[in-house]
Amino acid sequence: MLIAAPASGQGKTTVTAGLARLHSRQGRKVRIFKTGPDFLDPAILEAASGAPVHTIDLWMTGADDASARLASAACEADLILVEGVMGLHDGSPSSADLARRFGLPVLSVIQAGAMAQTFGALSYGLANYGGAPLQMDVLANGVGSARHAGMLEASLPTGIRWMGALPTDPSVSLPERHLGLLSADELPDLPARLDRIADLLAPLPVARLPEPMAMTNAAAAIPPAPLLAGKTIAIARDAAFRFIYPANLETLRAMGAQLAFFSPLADTCLPACDALWLPGGYPELHAAQLASNHAMRTALRDAHRAGLPILAECGGMMALFDTLVDKGGSAHAMAGLLPGTVLMQGRLAAIGHQAVKLPEGELRGHTFHYSKTESPLVPLDYATSPREDLPDTVRGEAVYREGTLTASYVHLYFPSNPRAIAAVLTTPMQVSGRV
Template sequence: MSAPSPAFAGKPSPDAGSLRVPALLVAAPASGQGKTTVTAALAWLHRRQGRKVRVFKSGPDYLDPSILAAASGAPVHSLDLWMTGAEDAAARLAQAAREADLILVEGVMGLHDGTPSSADIARHFGLPVLSVIQAGAMAQTFGALAFGLAGYGQPLVSMQVLANGVASARHAEMLRESLPAHIGWAGGLARDKDASLPERHLGLHAADELPDLPARLDRLADALAGQPIAALPAAVGIAAAPPLPPLPPLLAGRTIAVARDAACRFLYPANLDTLQGLGARLVFFSPLADEALPACDALWLPGGYPELHAASLAANGGMLASLRAAHANGLPMLAECGGMMMLFDTLVDKAGQAHSLAGLLPGTVAMQARLAALGHQWLALPEGTVRGHTFHYSSAQTPLAPYCHATVPRDGSRGEPVFRHGALTASYTHIYFPSNPQAVARLFGATAG
C-alpha cells in the first residue's frame, strides 16, 4: 500500500472568509529553551486579566499540553500538518477563533525541525512567531541566531524574540541591541529556579504532578507582565473553516474501558472526543489502584509511565488476572506504547529490576538509557490506515512474530512492529484517532461502517 498523501500542501482558502483574533506561535531554536514555560506563562497572564485563552500544541505531545491546559483552563489539542492533517487543524483553530480572545500555539523542537515543522504551521495559518532563545551564555550571537531563525526557508509573517535566562539589565540591553530592525524585542526573563518546570526522560512532569503549579505560573506571569510580550498580540485572520463533520454512531451501545492514572496518562483529548463522537460510552479505570476491569465491551490501554510504577502494577494481581480473563474472553483490546509494555511477561525498569506483569505478550520489555524511536508513523491495518507517532526509551524482545510494521512517512522505511494476539492489537505507535475514526471503531469491535 502506498503512503498516505502529504496533508500539508496548500493553504486555507481565502474564499472561506476569516475570523480575526490575536494569535501567536511560540517557537525556539531547539528543545529545552523554555517554549512551554513561556506559552503557559502567557496563557496564565491573559487568563488572570479575564481573557479567554485557547492553546494548541504543535506536533505529537502529551506532557506539555497538560501544563498548557492547566494554564489556559481549556483542553489543548494538537496541530500537526501530517498527523492530524491540515483540515483537522484548520477546523480546530477556527472553532477556537470563534470563542477565544487569544490563541497561542506552542511549537515542537526547533522552529524549523521536522517535516512538517512548526514554521510550516506558522506559514500555513499565517501566524506570527515568538522565538524563545536561551541566552544565558551569549551576547551579540543572540541577534545572529534570531536573524537565522527568521530568514531560513520561506518567509514568516513576522518574528519577535524573547531572551530566556537573562543575567542582568545590562545583559538584556546587549541582547536587544543585537537584533536587526525587522525582528522585534519581546523582552527578557531572568533565571528563576523556583518557577522552572521539572523534567524527566520523556519530557516535563504532568500538571497533576505539580501541586504548586499555580504558584509557579504566577511567578512566571509576573515576570512577563512588565515585558513587551505582555501586550495582546495583533489580530490575525484565521480561515473560517467549517466544523469537523459529525461521526457515524459506529460504537453506539458499546462501553470502552480506558486506563487513566499515573501509569497510563498519554491521552489526546481528540481521541476521547472521537470515541464519544462514535457513540461509545467511556469508563475510566486505574491499572494501579483498581482490582479489576469495569464492565465493558472493549479496552484501551494508552501510553504512559509503567516503568515508573512497575512494582505496583506487578503487585496488583487482581488487575493482571482481570486483563488475562478479558483477553481470554475475546475482548477487543488496543494497547499503545506504555499500555503495551504492561502486557508483556516481564518489564525491566531503569534500575534493572525485573517485574512480572500481565503475560498477554510473551517476552521482555526493558528500559534503556538511549532514545529508541521518535517520529511520525502510519499503520496500514485491515481495519484501515491510521496515523500517529512513536516516542520511547524501551525495547521489546519477544518470540511473537509481528503482524505487520508501521511505516515512517519521511522515507517509507519500516517502523514499529504491530502485534496481534487474539483480539489484542499492540504497538509502540500512539494512534491519532481522528485520522480515521471508522478504522478506530473497528479496532474497538464495531462491525459496521
C-alpha cells in the first residue's frame, strides 16, 4: 500500500510509522519503502518497522531497481508500506506514477480539520487526476469530533473507501528542523510516540491488512562485479554525517568492500583504509566541535596529500572547505582540502534530482541544502536536472575534482552506476580546479 497525501505536512510519515508499529506489535513482518530522495523519514520508519528503509524513485533509483527491491521484500514480508513524497501528484515522476507503475493501492492521508464536503471533492481529484483512476482509500487527519468525521465520510464518492479519522494529538507529532524531521536517535521518546500512534490507528478500518496483490514482471536484482574486493572504505558516520542510503552500503559490500565507520566529531585518526567517503549530514550544527578536532582535520589533509581517493557529498563536502560560517554568522575552520567558504543561508538553496557526469561514468542522485559555497575552484563539471521545464541558464550543482578528491552537493545513489563509484573510490582521474 502506498501512503500519500495532497501535500507535505498532512501526516504521511506519522501514519506510515504508526501502521508499521501496529502490525509489528502483532507479530507481522513489515517492510517500508520511501518514495523520492529522503534520509530523515526513513530513520523514523526504520525505528517503527525494525528493518532498513530503502528508497524507490522511478528516476533516481530507476523502475528496475524499485521493482527488484519490492519483489525481494514481498518474499519475506507480511505487509509492504510505501510512503509517498510531497503531494500524490507532485513531481515528475510522482508518487501517483509509482502507484500506477506497480499497481499499488493508495491510502491518502488528508488534513481535514478545516473542511467538510470538500474532503470528498479532494479525494475524488486525488484518485482520478493524471491518468487511470487509482485504487483509493482515505484517512482523515486532525478531525474535531465524531460528527465532523461523519460529514467527511458522507462526502466520499462511490469507489473511494473511508479508512477512519484521527484527532489532533500533539503527543504524536514528530519534531522538525530546517532539513526535515529530527532523526530517530534524536528522539528518546520515539518508541512511546510510535505506540501512541499505533493505539490511535488500531480501532480504525485502516488497521486491517490490505488485500494481497501480486507483482507482475518483477525485475531481478543483478549483483555488481566485485570491483572493490580487498578494499576497505572508511565512512564518516556520526551526528554530523548521517545521510546514508542503505542501498549505498549494500552496493559497496556487494562489490567486495569492507566498511570501516568513523566519527569526524570524536575520533582523532582515520581507520586504515583504501578510500574515504564523507556523506551528507549536519556539519553546520556541529561546526565548533569539528573545528576543535585538530587531529582529525590534520588526518584528512594528510590522507588527501597522500593520494587517498575521497568522495564528499553535501555536508561531507562542506566540512572539507577552509571555513564554514553558521547561521549565527560565526566562522569555523574546516579541514581545508578545498579552498573557499561555506555560508549557511536562511532559506533553501537547492532541491531536486541531479545527474552527475564524472570521467568515471554518470550517476544519479539529488540535492537538498541550505548553504552556498564561495570558492576560486573551477568545477570539473555541473550536474544536470531531468526537469524539462528549467531554462538552459539554470545550472545544476558544481562538481569539484581536486587531486583524488571528488566533491559536490549531490547525494549520489550508488546502485545507479556501481562501476563508476568503484572507479571513484579506487583510481579517480586526477584534475586540479584551482585558478
